[in-house]
Amino acid sequence: MSLSVPCFLLQGPKVRLMMMQEQKAAVFIQAWWRGTLVRRTLLHAALRVWIIQRWWKQKLVKLQEKRRRTSLEFYARQEWAAVKLQSWFRMWCIRLRYCRLLHAVRIIQVYWRWHSCHTRxxxxxxxxxxxxxxxxxxxxxxxxxxxxxxxxxxxxxxx
Structure with missing residues (x-):
């Protein structure tokens, strides 16, 4: 039966101290590297989140613009219809007034012609x-x- 013992325990205290310092340095470098990888991963994730948010905001802006344009067109169509209806009503009123005046003119002309015929x-x-x-x-x-x-x-x- 053999026991496995780490080699640095079998060596002198200076060597052991140096090996422990190297091990601490290696652990420090590994921790730094893992931290760098994690920060890089977080940076990439943050960039992806930013890209998705920009895309979504652009979609929302386009959707709002489309809704605004649609409501503006609807409002313009309603305004045009109201103006058209008002113009038709004004035309009808003026035409009615014109027909009444024309009827009155014809009556006046008939009487004038009768009078003119009998006097001249x-x-x-x-x-x-x-x-x-x-x-x-x-x-x-x-x-x-x-x-x-x-x-x-x-x-x-x-x-």
Missing amino acids: GFIQGHYDLKENQLNLQLEISLGSQACRVQQCIALPIKE
């Missing part, structure tokens, strides 16, 4: 155009006097 005189007549002649009948009124003219005019026909 007028010319009234009709004509009939046939193949080679024009039949013309005119009645000229001047107050209480009337003159009737009836004439048949031959039309020259080129053959």
